[in-house]
Amino acid sequence: MxxxxxxxxxxxxxxxxxxxxxxxxxxxxxxxxxxxxxxxxxxxxxxxxxxxxxxxxxxxxxxxxxxxxxxxxxxxxxxxxxxxxxxxxxxxxxxxxxxxxxxxxxxxxxxxxxxxLDPAKQRGLDKLITRMIRSSIEQSMDEDEEAMLPxxxxxxxxxxxxxxxxx
Ligand SMILES: Cc1cc2nc3c(=O)[nH]c(=O)nc-3n(C[C@H](O)[C@H](O)[C@H](O)COP(=O)(O)O)c2cc1C
Incomplete structure (x- = not known):
């Protein structure tokens, strides 16, 4: 094909x-x-x-x-x-x-x-947003055992x- x-x-x-x-x-x-x-x-x-x-x-x-x-x-x-x-x-x-x-x-x-979600691969504002998304996932990991970093x-x-x- x-x-x-x-x-x-x-x-x-x-x-x-x-x-x-x-x-x-x-x-x-x-x-x-x-x-x-x-x-x-x-x-x-x-x-x-x-x-x-x-x-x-x-x-x-x-x-x-x-x-x-x-x-x-x-x-x-x-x-x-x-x-x-x-x-x-x-x-x-x-x-x-x-x-x-x-x-x-x-x-x-x-x-x-x-x-x-690797801040090292991002620049400027994108780096900041990546860190924010990561930390919101990390916070939910404390509450939910199923959650994990992507x-x-x-x-x-x-x-x-x-x-x-x-x-
Ligand atoms: C600035 C920024 C915003 C993002 N926004 C979202 C989002 O709204 N929802 C989501 O599920 N992932 C979001 N992500 C995660 C991206 O989908 C993920 O990093 C993806 O692997 C990027 O693919 P690429 O490297 O091919 O551009 C975001 C990432 C960055 C850097």
Whole structure:
């Protein structure tokens, strides 16, 4: 299969996730596309994996503009959606607010790839916001044993790769 992995990324975590997936899809022909640099035509592919990061509750601008340009064409190609974000329990909310209803309903799945909160990878205000999100999660960890600091979730990426291998 000719698979497009289209992503946007601000500080590199989503790029890392997209590259990890591309490396695992050894039985397919994969095109990795950074949506800040290119906007591939969906109809040129047999399958599309599409996503990006959430910041301040919003999807990356390059992903949003690709979605508004190609929504109908994307719905016509089999696809999986994904997001990178650090507040795991907001994943469904972000998915609903990022992708159109048609695109979500026609998707095989929407996958949570996790998200990093590393102040060392951020600058200026972003560094400060990263520290604030981290400390609010750390505070909730005291109250809730289930809570944990986020990171990329390679096992979610591997599960998606396994499913795509069977196609
Ligand atoms: C300035 C800033 C704002 C963020 N806002 C949110 C947010 O609103 N919700 C969330 O779940 N994660 C948020 N995050 C976490 C990012 O989604 C996470 O760092 C992600 O891995 C970034 O992906 P990227 O490196 O590809 O840009 C934020 C991170 C930063 C640096």
């Amino acid at each position: 000719n698979i497009l992995i289209a992503y946007a990324s601000k500080s590199g975590t989503t790029r890392q996730a997209a590259e990890m997936l591309a490396d695992l899809l050894t039985s397919h022909t994969v095109t990795l596309a950074d949506l800040e640099k290119t906007a591939p035509v969906p109809g040129d592919f047999d399958y599309i994996v599409l996503g990006g990061p959430i910041r301040m509750g919003k999807a990356h601008k390059a992903l949003k503009s690709y979605l508004s340009r190609f929504d109908a064409e994307l719905c016509a190609v089999p696809h999986t959606l994904f997001l990178c974000c650090s507040i795991a329990h907001q994943f469904e909310y972000y998915t609903e607010h990022t992708f159109s209803q048609e695109l979500r309903q026609s998707a095989d799945e929407a996958v949570y790839f996790g998200g990093e 990171g990329l979730l390679p096992e979610h990426i591997r599960m998606l790769a396994d499913r795509l291998h069977l196609k």
